[in-house]
Amino acid sequence: MKLARIRTHTGVVPAMIDVDGNARDLSRHVHDITPATTSARALAALARVDVAGLPLIAGEYAPFLSDVRRVFCIGLNYSDHAKESNLPIPDFPILFMKSCPVSGANDPITIPKGSHKTDWEVELGVVIGAETLHVSEETALDQVAGYFVANDVSERAFQSEFGGQWTKGKSCDTFGPIGPWFVTKDEVPDPQSLDMYLDVNGMRCQTGNTSTMIFPVKKIVAFLSGFMTLRPGDIIITGTPPGVGMGMKPQKFLRPGDVVTLGIEGLGDQRQDVRAFE
Incomplete structure (x- = not known):
């Protein structure tokens, strides 16, 4: 998987990148891409998401984690x-x-x-x-x-x-x-x-x-x-x-x-x- 956060006119949206390089809206599945999202359990759950069925979104790339402390x-x-x-x-x-x-x-x-x-x-x-x-x-x-x-x-x-x-x-x-x-x-x-x-x-x-x-x-x-x-x-x-x-x-x-x-x-x-x- 490729996980990202996209700046849109309504705020930053968690995203998964599809095989064509398009950003797809993940917000129905996770509130944000956080440090907790990096756990094996959380990533396994996201791996089951049908990326092709997610809505397309457009915007600029924000940092891919919401909170990078170190x-x-x-x-x-x-x-x-x-x-x-x-x-x-x-x-x-x-x-x-x-x-x-x-x-x-x-x-x-x-x-x-x-x-x-x-x-x-x-x-x-x-x-x-x-x-x-x-x-x-x-x-x-x-x-x-x-x-x-x-x-x-x-x-x-x-x-x-x-x-x-x-x-x-x-x-x-x-x-x-x-x-x-x-x-x-x-x-x-x-x-x-x-x-x-x-x-x-x-x-x-x-x-x-x-x-x-x-x-x-x-x-x-x-x-x-x-x-x-x-x-x-x-x-x-x-x-x-x-x-x-x-x-x-x-x-x-x-x-x-x-x-x-x-x-x-x-x-x-x-x-x-x-x-x-x-």
Whole structure:
């Protein structure tokens, strides 16, 4: 299944995406797509819905979960990206958090006030569907509800030139596009074999495949669960392949008027217009 939330003139409506990519109204079956919807039991109930019999709806994509409380992020998880960042390949997953509200897949990116180094990062996202503590790598994917596309928008000067940790460069308003939907794990038999791309103004910047992750999804989930309880509706974004603006020679960063498009095989595509801070 592909589950989404659609902004309509009457409000945000829960939706299921049909085989033709059309949004279908799920509101007769669920009030909203919430963290509780990510449980195996809730997803099994929705899997029995006849998607073709649901009413068509039109609108813009909202974030696919109504309440995303925690966004865990893994840094430098592709060896080529670590190399272009002039940083060593990590021995363990590098964890940081995004503290901004998530946004819809096609919502605009706003360049923060004082920013000169706003950058892009296409990433595979993971939705947790069960309370998860001290799981093994062998059982880690049992705790996953599904997968999605994320753009880990980053301000590199804020991230690296003002001391402290990375969160301040990752959490500016509009820096959390997710979706357009999340795809349940039964439709993604191997999260480590997905092609991914990102273009800026039609120029290909990132081309990658999740097979080249240093730490695969099962390792990341097991690792994080060794330190804290992961909860339904938590999301994890798992790192980016090479091709970010910081790694280019000369470096290239986003400017107002740019258009960013990105996607992952089977998980959909995003498009963001880049705007100036007002």
